[in-house]
Amino acid sequence: MNRQAQPWQELDADQVVTWSPAEPPRAIEGPLALEMFRGRLLTLDLAPGQIAVHVVDGRTRRVYLEGHQELDLTAGPGAATCEGWLVFVRIDAPISWRWDESTRLHLTARTGETGLPLRGACSVLVADPLHFHDAVVAGLDTLPATRLAQVLETLVRSNLESRLQELMASQGLDPLRAKVMLESLQPADLDDDLQPLGLACSHLAVAVPVASEDVTVAADETPVACYDDVF
Numbered sequence: 001m002n003r004q005a006q007p008w009q010e011l012d013a014d015q016v017v018t019w020s021p022a023e024p025p026r027a028i029e030g031p032l033a034l035e036m037f038r039g040r041l042l043t044l045d046l047a048p049g050q051i052a053v054h055v056v057d058g059r060t061r062r063v064y065l066e067g068h069q070e071l072d073l074t075a076g077p078g079a080a081t082c083e084g085w086l087v088f089v090r091i092d093a094p095i096s097w098r099w100d101e102s103t104r105l106h107l108t109a110r111t112g113e114t115g116l117p118l119r120g121a122c123s124v125l126v127a128d129p130l131h132f133h134d135a136v137v138a139g140l141d142t143l144p145a146t147r148l149a150q151v152l153e154t155l156v157r158s159n160l161e162s163r164l165q166e167l168m169a170s171q172g173l174d175p176l177r178a179k180v181m182l183e184s185l186q187p188a189d190l191d192d193d194l195q196p197l198g199l200a201c202s203h204l205a206v207a208v209p210v211a212s213e214d215v216t217v218a219a220d221e222t223p224v225a226c227y228d229d230v231f
Helices: 129-135 145-165 175-183 187-197
Strands: 016-019 028-033 041-046 050-056 059-064 067-072 085-090 095-099 104-109 112-117 119-126 199-207
Touching: 041 050, 050 129, 059 129, 085 129, 095 145, 104 145, 119 145, 129 187, 145 175, 145 187, 145 199, 175 199, 187 199
Parallel strands: 016 041
Antiparallel strands: 028 085, 041 067, 050 059, 050 085, 095 119, 104 112, 119 199
16 A cells, blocks of 8 residues: 655655654743744644644644644745744643732722731633633733733732622731631632633632731721731
């Protein structure tokens, strides 16, 4: 039986370029400009649960799924376009951050804004790679891990602040009540905010230090800008 030769078998070794995922795994890689592979065969060895999104002029042109993929970037008929770039997204690499003593949850009282200390850690995973790309990654100018983590940390912290804001009453916020509520949160409690972005929380540990059980920030008093002096 005659079999048609695969493109990589017909090309010289220096005309074939292979892209493999980074180790350790990263949730996001790229952008990888296709122009620099013009005249070559670009092969993608995508990890399980990983996709490659071909973006041209800010729009998704094509999506390559996990496994071995070939992009013929030679100039011949049927060759793939060299326009745009590839962004790689995978589901098994957590995006994580920690909160330390410098982190504050900012709440608005009638007399102004107050800050509540926040400590702990959080990790999120990509649940829907394409949706996550379109909803989050496509809106970023660059894709460094630190910038992406900052964007997601801000989202999660805003969720925590909204929960605390609901506790604000005319007499003010009791830090002990805030501590109990936040420390009882489970990863799934963040789903309402994360699912529309193609994300899911895989780990959540929140700690709100308080000096004593009777510490209260009154809404009709001058807000405390920093709680470090009572810990």
